Amino acid sequence: MTDGFDFSPGAQVPLTGIDGETAATQALASAAYRDTPVEDLVKINDAASVSKPRISLFQPNLGEAFSRAVQVRMLGGGRKEVVQSFGIEPQTVVEHCLAANRIRQERDTRLTVVMAVCGLLFLPGVLVWLGAFQLRRSLGKLKANGNRAGVLAGAVLAVAVGFTVLLAIVPPFSGFWREYFRVVMVVPVIGWFLARRICERTAKDLRDRWSDLAGGSGVGAKIPEAVPRNPNQTKAENLRQNLAKLSAEQNSNVVFYAGPKGILGMGSRWASWQMAEELTPREDLKEINPFRSWDVVRAIHDRLKMLERTPIHTGGFPRPAIRHWVVVPISEGAGAISRPTGTEVEGYTVKDFEIQRICNTQQFGKGNRHYLGIQFVLWDGNLVITLMVTVTVLHQTLRVEVTGHALGPINGLFSGKPSPRTKTVAKSVRFWETKTVNLPLIGSDEVVRLAARAPLTWFPPVLDHLGGTLKLPEPFGLRHTWADKPWAHRFMADDALRAATPVLRAVHAAAIQVMDENGVDVSRFTSRSLSLSGQVQEVTPKKADVYDA
Structure with a gap:
């Protein structure tokens, strides 16, 4: 490998269900096992899209897509860079997608055998049945749109059944072909019963995993194909390396600012507080001691580490993640991101000396910028609060800016558990009353869809062409793509607003201390800090990146 990654430890078994397995991670991972319509994903993020299937019988469901x-x-093979997913473990989600595909592939292998025996040898009958179910499916969609097509949809199967009975009783031709046409429509029905048993067994397994993940039990993903057993298994080795790249990219210290979208992966900027005053020496000094922005940032970093301590026993802050970030600007409509490269970058991570140089020199004009971030991951990963600090010195003005970013919970679609398939029918005696009866996990239409798709799963491009695909929004990140706003949740909004005040005060205290130690008259900075300390206690978030004040 020439891309800077070290895979010397050799093949490692992917671990799931341990540190980092949060509720948000499990909720996203459960999507891989769902059997609901794929259009549900488009409803929660219109930047995603589903291509229209050329044959609706091959259209995937949500989990498959x-x-x-x-x-x-x-x-x-042609993957592009992905946005970090703060608050979740993206590798765990990807591993569950691989595990779900593996379960479906094992099912499709059995269905392909059934299709070969009961379908290929009796192809005319299979084509008639598939055509009937395709027509019934199309009429069913018309019914869902409000048209009266329910009777026609039922009549299609009635005609197919009648045709089967007619061929069995009065087959055409004579001799061998007479007996062949007698069973040409019957054998595919027998294959349908076999396929149904296979599909129900797999559906139960998938739904159990879906229920466990949505319920928080943290079932592990089994992907033995990611562990090469000999040097010739290049496919497994490539898969293992790509998983390692995904983890390295998740740990990168480079983030991207996309205009009104805010920092990708951290959420939009909802507030900004700035303390900018002139650097003047104290009255007893002629000039200040020279210092750099990095000296102030380092003092802020040390002070932020003390936030989890409190003078009274009330719980307080959990341990935050404090990190130096390199922020790269991109346009709001950018379709991709590009991470910095060069000798100062190792494994997607900018080295410390380069971060220090950016902090001290790249404060005006083109180039990336340095931010010090303090991040709280709360509510089992469903709330990510990030406060970013930047220090700039232009001429004789020192500016300390704190911005608040909040990424809300995973959309409720991903937290729902599977519900049993039921139907409301009239009672046999008291026909004016109704009752609810349970239906099989897999309906007849679903069995036909899975059996028809099974042989084509060995040729994914063909299946994608016929059935359509899910197009993910770009720049893509597993976490921010499906996140809601935190302000709709009362306690999450409270947590975001409450975190800002102590962080802002700690930042100002550290900055003023450095200036005071270097002979700066801090009276103006102290006055401005007290003013901002009062403003930060406002009860509503602002749209800082919209500039609509």
Whole structure:
């Protein structure tokens, strides 16, 4: 490998269900096992899209489309850089997508055998049945749109059944072909019963995993194909390396600012507080001692580490993640991101000496910028609060700016558990009353869809062309793509607003201390800090990146 990654430890078994397995991670991972309509994903993020199927019988469901799209986007040969997913473990989600695809592939292998025996040898009958179910499916969609097509949809199957009975009783031709046409429509029905048992067994397994993940039990993903057993297994080795790249990219210290979208992966900027005053020496001094922005940032870093301490026993802050970030500007409509490269970058991470140089020199004009970030991951990963600090010195003015970013919970679609398939029918005796009865996990239409798709799963491009695919929004990141705003949740909004005040005061205290130690008259800075300390206690978030004041 020539891309700077070290894979010397050799093949490692991917671990799941341990540190980092949060509620948000499990909720996203559960999407790989779902059997709901794929259009549900488009409803929660209109930047995603589903291409129209050329044959609706081959259209994937949510779990199939999500697993396929994530696997191709995150591990494919032509993959592009992905945005960090703060608050979740993206590798765990990808591994569950691989595990779900593996379960479906095992099912499709059995269905392909059934299709070969009961379908290929009796192809005319299979084509008639598939045509009937395709027509019934199309009429069913018309019914869902409000048209009266329910009777026609039921009549299609009635005609197919009648045709089967007619051929069995009065087959055409004579001799061998007479007996062949007698069973040409019957054998595919027998294959349908076999396929149904296979599909129900797999559906139960998938739904159990879906329920466990949505319920928080943290079932592990089994992907033995990611562990090469000999040097010739290049496919497994490439998969293992791509998973390692995904982890390295997740740990990168480079983030991207996309205008009104805010910092990708951290959420939009909802507030900004700035303390900018002139650097003048104290009355007893002629000039200040020279210092740099990095000296102030380092003092702020040390002071922020003390935030988890409190003078009274009330719980207080959990341990935050404090890190130096390199922020790269991109346009709001950018379709991709590009991480810095060169000798100062190692494994997607900018080295410390380069971060220090950016902090001291790249404060005006073109180039990337340095920010010190303090991040709180709360509510089992469903709330990510990030406060970014930047220090700039232009002429004789020192500016300390604190901005607040908040990434809300994963959309509620991902937290729902599977519900049993039921139907409301009239009672046999008291026909004016109704009752609810349970239906099989897999309906007849679903069995036909899975059986028809099974042989084509060995040729994914063909299946994608016929059934359509899920197109993920770019720049893509597993976490921010499906996140809601935190302000709709009362306690999450409270947490975001409450975190700002102590962080702002700690930042100002550290900055004023450095200036005071270097002979700066800090009276103006202290006055401005007290003013901002009062402003930060406002009860509503602002749209700082919209500039609509």
